[in-house]
Amino acid sequence: MATMDPRTEIREFLSSRRARIAPAQAGLPAYGGNRRVKGLRREEVALLAGVSVDYYVRMERGSLAGASDGVLDALASALQLDEAERDHLFHLARRFRTPRGPRRRKPAVTVRATLQQVLDAISDAPAWIGNGRYDVLAMNQLARALYSPVLADSRRPANTARFVYLKPEAARDFFVDYDQVAGAVAAKLRMEAGRNPHDEELIALVGELSTCSELFRQRWASQDVRLHRSGRKRMRHPIVGRLDLDVESLELPAEPGLHLNVYTAPAGTPTADNLALLASWAATRQTLATELEAHNG
Structure with a gap:
């Protein structure tokens, strides 16, 4: 496979x-x-x-x-x-x-410092940069707080596809529409495989998910494909509860294959209130971590 x-x-x-x-x-x-x-x-x-x-x-x-x-x-x-x-x-x-070439490993992707600055400048919305393999390559503080269940796995870069298929109980708790999310993940990975068939890391990821997840094998076998597009994600965050977020996924022309993902909610909605609460929680955690680091230093 x-x-x-x-x-x-x-x-x-x-x-x-x-x-x-x-x-x-x-x-x-x-x-x-x-x-x-x-x-x-x-x-x-x-x-x-x-x-x-x-x-x-x-x-x-x-x-x-x-x-x-x-x-x-x-x-x-x-x-x-x-x-x-x-x-x-x-x-x-x-x-x-195109004549078949050998599988090749892509150079390690590092997000430019200026792009991290862009992420950090977005203070009221979770924002992160990822690739077509669902690797999470850079995040702002609010995105780290939002995706804390995904980041609980110490493996880096964090990978949403692994979370969805290899941690299904945690993923079902986190994503309200888990079945829909699982289908979209497999479909977008197959789309990426069509674009980059010799990507060794993508081949390894598909192999790992196929070996470890019967659900992934079923979804992969469906041959469905999807583009990275805007939409809505409904989540249950362990700290602030339900979040119904509007998602914008923007291609980065200067960084082929990377997408900037920004999650927002209309002002005055319960989700907007919960995002503000999450931002406050994340800032408090950051302050405590900084104070602890200074104390230990």
Whole structure:
């Protein structure tokens, strides 16, 4: 599973997308009451995409060699792919066109000091910087307080995917919508695998989660993909209780692959009050830690 063979990924992705579309959804008559395949037949996808049946069969068997962007667009339309799925298909095709290289470890990512200054300047909202592997690379004080359950694991960098799948009881306590979060994590990791198939650390992470979590194996096998986008997260913090937070996830153009995540709440809401309480708690903890350090020094 963790080797991420491109032929296998193409085959499983296309067959899984084909299986979810009933003929009626594609505007096709469903001849005969006993269809032996779930979803569309291969020849129906070929018809919708405007390619020969033999050509589509070759594609679904894992070969996108020679597939033009126009053909990929037609295939994406035939399979009713959403934006993330279309991007993933193009990533898979790009990998197939590129000669396979050795797995390589990416250079260690360090967040620039000026970016940490940006985080620290955001005082009223939790803010943190992460990558596509769900590594937490830098945080402001309020984010450290918010993510204290995730940071309880001494392993660094902290990793939200490991927390979700390898600490499921703590994660279920922390994330109100745990099942939804777990699905999104697996889908975004698969999206990242399409973009960076030779990322050794990503391969190792997927292998670790696959080995240790049956739920991850199920979610990974679904072939679902998702983009990093804005949304809402509902949490139960051990200190301040329920937090319903609006999330903005912003790409950092000068740091490819990194995202700035900022969590906010409308003024006057219970969550805004609880965030202020969390900020006060975090500041008190920081003051005590500083005083203790000075005393011991």
